[in-house]
Amino acid sequence: MARFHGVRRLDGGGVRVRLSHREREALRSLPDQLRPLLTGEQDVDTPQGPLRDRLFPRGYDDPLAEMEYRELVGSSLVDERVAALDEFARTLESGDDKRLWWTLELDADEAAAWLSAVNDARLTLGMLLGIESEGQWEGGPDPEDPTSVMMFYLGWLEEELVHALMGGLGGDAGAGPAAAGQ
Numbered sequence: 001m002a003r004f005h006g007v008r009r010l011d012g013g014g015v016r017v018r019l020s021h022r023e024r025e026a027l028r029s030l031p032d033q034l035r036p037l038l039t040g041e042q043d044v045d046t047p048q049g050p051l052r053d054r055l056f057p058r059g060y061d062d063p064l065a066e067m068e069y070r071e072l073v074g075s076s077l078v079d080e081r082v083a084a085l086d087e088f089a090r091t092l093e094s095g096d097d098k099r100l101w102w103t104l105e106l107d108a109d110e111a112a113a114w115l116s117a118v119n120d121a122r123l124t125l126g127m128l129l130g131i132e133s134e135g136q137w138e139g140g141p142d143p144e145d146p147t148s149v150m151m152f153y154l155g156w157l158e159e160e161l162v163h164a165l166m167g168g169l170g171g172d173a174g175a176g177p178a179a180a181g182q
Helices: 021-028 032-038 053-054 063-073 075-090 108-129 146-169
Strands: 006-009 015-020 101-106
Touching: 006 146, 015 021, 015 032, 015 146, 021 032, 021 053, 021 075, 021 101, 021 146, 032 075, 032 108, 053 108, 075 101, 075 108, 101 146
Parallel strands: none
Antiparallel strands: 006 015, 015 101
């Protein structure tokens, strides 16, 4: 098997994740930081407003329709995201630890949980950095700012996951570096 770094699609819809030990440790720090934001135990004011408002945006502009929507969905939005975060945390504790690499195989549901957790973390970091548009990010990360570097890394990982998960859909969806065996 060719060595690769990133995420590769497996037969059956799952993925294989291969990361450095440092990357795994950085990811392991995310659940404890995200959980209080998702559950409402903590909120952070950002230049764009409360972070929780961005994590759980309004469904309707009309206040009455929004109230009905929130009553209908109840805590299910929070519960689903926390469950995905818990699955992400659980899987980070398994896998194979070799000299230079940590490798993990995820089924499709576990990969979807990873995608959810990575997306929530990236969204959170973008809000904390005050990023409102893609244009603000064109210059890439500030190498002196760990938050910026982590957001850039999570963007790469999210793209790897999406490409691997879409690999079975045809076209060039899985044509990223990980899919090419690099």
